[in-house]
Amino acid sequence: MNNRIDRRFQALAGKRRSALIPFLTAGDPDPGWTVDIMHSLVAAGADVLELGVPFSDPAADGPVIQAASERAISKGVSLSLVLKMVSEFREQDQDTPVVLMGYLNPIERYGHAEFARAAQAAGVDGILLVDCPPEEMAHLGGELDEYGLYPICLVAPTTTAERMKKIASQARGYIYYVSFKGITGANRLESTSLDKPMAELRAVCDLPLAVGFGIKGPESAAAVADVADGVVIGSALIEQLAGAGSQAEACSLASDFLAPIREAMDNSRL
Amino acid sequence: MSTETEFATAPSFEPDQQGHFGPYGGTYVSETLIHAHEELKEAYFRWRQDDEFMARLDADLAHYVGRPSPIYWARRLTEVAGGARILLKREDLNHTGAHKINNTVGQALLADYMGKSRIIAETGAGQHGVASATVAARLGKSCVVYMGEVDIHRQAINVFRMKLLGAEVRSVTSGSRTLKDALNEAMRDWVTNVDDTFYIIGTVAGAHPYPVMVRDFNAVVGREARRQMLAEHDTLPDALVACVGGGSNALGLFHPFLGDQDVAMFGVEAAGHGLHTKEHAASLCAGRPGVLHGCRTYLMDDDAGQIQHTHSVSAGLDYPGVGPEHAWLKDTGRAQYVGITDDEAMQAFHQLTRLEGILPALESSHAVAYAMKLAAEMRPDQTVLVNLSGRGDKDVQTVAELEGISL
Numbered sequence: 001m002n003n004r005i006d007r008r009f010q011a012l013a014g015k016r017r018s019a020l021i022p023f024l025t026a027g028d029p030d031p032g033w034t035v036d037i038m039h040s041l042v043a044a045g046a047d048v049l050e051l052g053v054p055f056s057d058p059a060a061d062g063p064v065i066q067a068a069s070e071r072a073i074s075k076g077v078s079l080s081l082v083l084k085m086v087s088e089f090r091e092q093d094q095d096t097p098v099v100l101m102g103y104l105n106p107i108e109r110y111g112h113a114e115f116a117r118a119a120q121a122a123g124v125d126g127i128l129l130v131d132c133p134p135e136e137m138a139h140l141g142g143e144l145d146e147y148g149l150y151p152i153c154l155v156a157p158t159t160t161a162e163r164m165k166k167i168a169s170q171a172r173g174y175i176y177y178v179s180f181k182g183i184t185g186a187n188r189l190e191s192t193s194l195d196k197p198m199a200e201l202r203a204v205c206d207l208p209l210a211v212g213f214g215i216k217g218p219e220s221a222a223a224v225a226d227v228a229d230g231v232v233i234g235s236a237l238i239e240q241l242a243g244a245g246s247q248a249e250a251c252s253l254a255s256d257f258l259a260p261i262r263e264a265m266d267n268s269r270l
Numbered sequence: 271m272s273t274e275t276e277f278a279t280a281p282s283f284e285p286d287q288q289g290h291f292g293p294y295g296g297t298y299v300s301e302t303l304i305h306a307h308e309e310l311k312e313a314y315f316r317w318r319q320d321d322e323f324m325a326r327l328d329a330d331l332a333h334y335v336g337r338p339s340p341i342y343w344a345r346r347l348t349e350v351a352g353g354a355r356i357l358l359k360r361e362d363l364n365h366t367g368a369h370k371i372n373n374t375v376g377q378a379l380l381a382d383y384m385g386k387s388r389i390i391a392e393t394g395a396g397q398h399g400v401a402s403a404t405v406a407a408r409l410g411k412s413c414v415v416y417m418g419e420v421d422i423h424r425q426a427i428n429v430f431r432m433k434l435l436g437a438e439v440r441s442v443t444s445g446s447r448t449l450k451d452a453l454n455e456a457m458r459d460w461v462t463n464v465d466d467t468f469y470i471i472g473t474v475a476g477a478h479p480y481p482v483m484v485r486d487f488n489a490v491v492g493r494e495a496r497r498q499m500l501a502e503h504d505t506l507p508d509a510l511v512a513c514v515g516g517g518s519n520a521l522g523l524f525h526p527f528l529g530d531q532d533v534a535m536f537g538v539e540a541a542g543h544g545l546h547t548k549e550h551a552a553s554l555c556a557g558r559p560g561v562l563h564g565c566r567t568y569l570m571d572d573d574a575g576q577i578q579h580t581h582s583v584s585a586g587l588d589y590p591g592v593g594p595e596h597a598w599l600k601d602t603g604r605a606q607y608v609g610i611t612d613d614e615a616m617q618a619f620h621q622l623t624r625l626e627g628i629l630p631a632l633e634s635s636h637a638v639a640y641a642m643k644l645a646a647e648m649r650p651d652q653t654v655l656v657n658l659s660g661r662g663d664k665d666v667q668t669v670a671e672l673e674g675i676s677l
Binding site for chain 1: 299450559560563575577
């Protein structure tokens with residue numbers, strides 16, 4: 001089991017614990033703070049980190065992540081800088097899986113093979129590309145595989161049963177279930193609506209199932225943790241961080257935000 | 271019937287099942303929208319073979335749009351250019367004043383057949399927004415048009431037209447606040463309201479089947495032109511010229527001629543302040559392949575893969591990508607792509623207005639400018655057919671401001 005994502009979910013399954021997966025836009029609010037915020041999130045109970053690679057045209061994201069991306073780009077954050085951040089994170093943390101989440105064009109510009117090599121060298125474990133469905137992954141997917149990087153696939157409420165099977169056959173690491181029809185950060189999640197898709201997915205897929213979009217805090221996270229193997233929280237965290245005036249403040253905001261969520265998730269599983 | 275209904279196309283220029291034109295095109299969208307594209311693909315390829323659907327489309331094009339549009343021989347313009355005969359395909363005479371209506375009439379009819387009650391659209395110059403609001407009004411559907419804040423300011427008349435037609439115009443303040451950002455916002459709306467909403471994309475970009483569908487609906491321009499040339503001028507044109515932003519009017523004209531090897535094709539991009547500057551919108555002339563808005567195509571980005579801001583005097587050409595079929599036509603050499611600067615376009619705008627009494631859209635003025643250059647290098651017995659894709663009434667404010675005239 002070479003990939004940190006597999007190892008982490010395996011360990012969590014043993015403890016009957018759901019993974020807490022915070023998402024933050026790399027370089028926001030400040031490029032120099034990201035690595036320390038990542039460590040703070042891990043200390044507060046994060047199991048997997050999703051690091052957003054800022055893109056100028058984030059068509060699947062809501063206003064919070066759009067604004068975070070614009071801020072990061074304006075401060076010079078690029079895919080190569082994000083890889084440097086992961087390398088730096090790995091100097092102190094060899095175990096927490098890191099998934100890069102973003103859009104295809106920055107990788108197109110970097111070069112598929114060059115990117116896969118550099119991402120592996122930096123210590124990245126998985127790649128989630130919002131605008132690259134499995135059908136279009138043939139070339140990049142081969143390169144990722146070559147370097148042991150997992151393609152993390154999305155499944156949505158509009159995904160047909162037949163398509164779920166196809167996605168399940170290509171996905172590695174975990175499945176990211178998009179909890180509703182909409183963009184990131186919208187406030188529409190009802191965890192009861194998750195029972196059916198989770199059951200459908202489990203019937204065709206052995207991978208852990210993480211749920212994201214619309215999870216705001218301890219209560220919604222705990223409800224999702226009851227039915228899913230992982231809980232992704234993005235926009236709500238980024239909103240918290242946006243108010244930070246210093247690195248120390250950003251780190252304590254991150255940890256104050258995440259710790260109660262961890263606690264609520266663990267309690268709901270007892 | 272006054273217009274041909276069949277979508278006969280050159281087989282070698284059709285995309286594969288997933289919408290790939292060579293390495294370009296495809297379906298680069300989020301998982302939530304995959305089903306919507308599948309549904310649209312199924313509906314489109316089904317209904318375009320249906321006699322009743324096509325008869326209704328034909329009737330709309332004839333009696334509502336006002337087709338066929340004439341081909342006009344611009345004699346005085348030809349004289350000034352000095353060379354080949356310059357002919358204009360008068361899409362500016364269509365209802366709502368541009369070629370855009372050909373596509374929106376088709377997509378709105380499809381929305382109706384699919385039972386969608388709500389229409390959304392993005393717009394740059396406002397022409398596609400007006401054309402979408404128009405067909406929504408006619409079919410009694412609600413309509414939301416996304417438009418960049420910058421474009422709202424430079425196209426105030428079209429914004430008011432859309433509102434008169436009952437559409438809600440939503441100002442987009444993210445990113446560069448122009449067409450590309452309006453597209454992002456429309457995608458976000460669609461992903462949220464996918465059950466009852468039909469997204470009318472205004473150009474031959476986006477994910478499959480949009481590039482094919484928008485091309486097919488606009489190809490009535492080229493089919494008519496081909497027939498008119500043979501009937502009225504006893505020959506096919508030696509060259510076709512059309513402006514290219516996303517590229518729908520160009521592809522509409524080019525496509526039915528693709529099999530005619532002797533017909534040269536020139537797509538004219540906005541060179542803004544010059545291709546040597548960063549202030550232009552010429553993705554085919556000066557960009558490179560990448561992925562944006564659902565498809566792989568030529569685009570303008572920086573070394574980190576961030577999409578760059580573009581510039582053109584004409585809002586309708588101010589877009590950093592281009593339809594994937596154009597990317598393929600460029601690579602295969604079947605069509606050539608050139609740039610015309612703001613200044614050259616403005617000069618052509620005035621020339622056509624004063625010489626022929628036709629006030630062209632600033633977008634179309636780019637095509638006119640290049641056609642004059644091209645004609646000058648050709649013989650008087652040759653012909654250049656220009657797609658005069660829209661009329662310039664919407665641009666008079668912009669022209670006045672540029673020339674320091676207060677109205």
